[in-house]
Amino acid sequence: MILTGFLKTVQLTFFGLIMGLILGILLAIGDLYGGKIISTIIKFYVEFFRGSPIIIQLFIFYFSVPIMLNIRLGSTIVGFIVFALNSAAYQKGYIKGAMESVYKDQMTAALSLGLSKVQAIMYVVLPQAMRIMIPGWSNEFSSLGKSTAAILIIGERDLTAIGRTIAFRTFRFLETYAFIALIYFIFISIVLKILDIIYEKIKIPTIEISA
Amino acid sequence: MGEQKKEAVGTPGGRRIADIILECRNLWKIYGKIVAVKDVSLEVKEGDIKLIFGPSGSGKSTLARCLAMLTTPTKGDVFLMGECLTKPGVDLNKARAKIGFVFQHIWLFHHLSALGNIELGLRRVLKLPKNEAREQAIQALKEVKMEEWANHFPAQLSGGQQQRVGIARALAMSPEIIILDEPTSALDPELTGEVIDTLRDLAKKGTTMLVISHEMPFAREVADEMIFLDEGMIVERGQPELFFTKPSSERARRFMARLIKLTRRE
Ligand SMILES: Nc1ncnc2c1ncn2[C@@H]1O[C@H](COP(=O)(O)OP(=O)(O)O)[C@@H](O)[C@H]1O
């Protein structure tokens, strides 16, 4: 039972993180190159998702959006959507920052070779921005991993929800929650370690490494 | 066709009236209240080496970037091989591929090796197959004597080596002209020599170049024309000997005197 809850948490986290990355890149590019109107829309989007409690966001997508659009959304789908959109709002900030830091000079150099703007972003700006962004990504991963727990509010059986059920059934609150916390801790630590290793692996070589 | 024409119009003086590669007419660049480039017209012919110099802030870089269409001129026109680049609808990427640019602060792609820096344009712009791109990139590195450093990353190279890769990167695209914006001024004095040597080699091969530089011995040796820029305007232009013997404008005279003094001190 704990395992299925854990898997749900892992799924939500990774899906949110990866969809958030893709959306975040699009948002960052839109913000940097899209002109004033697109930029303003993106700003509202980001402020909504960063500026409101994730529980409210879950409620909106679970209760209000289905009514507005006259569709039915299951709690799992809502989880995927909300965590992806939410994470995108945060990741957009990291990506944009990283892109800006490599943006101007490297972009100019790329354009001088005759690359188009899109090619320059693909082959020059993003590969460097991704490297710079990994520490930010680690932050986002650990905070997203933990905030997926909010999904129990719309009835999804993630790790925390399962923990709560067990705690109420056994009345061993302290042990159960401590154990659940430990699982989060181990999960997050392992992934952070992996990100760290990737970061070291793809780091751009400097003199120290060659020596 | 081009070759025939050149021979046909050869003049007894030894210099031939070659085709104009890059030209600007009445070019202006205005940033808010700053007039960075003020009504500049110049042309660079095939095989020409033009040298632009002038005080810091005089608009040299801005002019160079306008010529390469890396910034859009406020007014005036730029022509590459007779094609107007300042009209709407021109494929600027295509035009830029024909104009090599070497930057003062080098700006190699940090995440790519020396070879990778050169291959990028060959692969993605000229669309060469992998092997061919590699061969040409190695060839370009050989021309700047950097082939042994092909797999090093920018951060593993000295400033002078980086700039030579920067030159190779521009060169590899077989551009019609190479524009170099103070290619040695960001380097330590002891590293400028190797870059100047590279430029000398290019000059010997007849590469069409527009160089912004204050390396006066180099200028005197290779430039066909020197152009003195001040406050965004061409103040004086002519053969190097003019500047080294008797510049007619007071401003050029003073500036030359200062430069020569600086060079002597080194
Ligand atoms: N992107 C820019 N925005 C605003 N002002 C600029 C910009 N680029 C250059 N300038 C201004 O234009 C003038 C000429 O600069 P520049 O072309 O860099 O001169 P130089 O290369 O001769 O030192 C300077 O006053 C500079 O401050």
Ligand SMILES: [Mg+2]
């Ligand atoms: Mg300059």
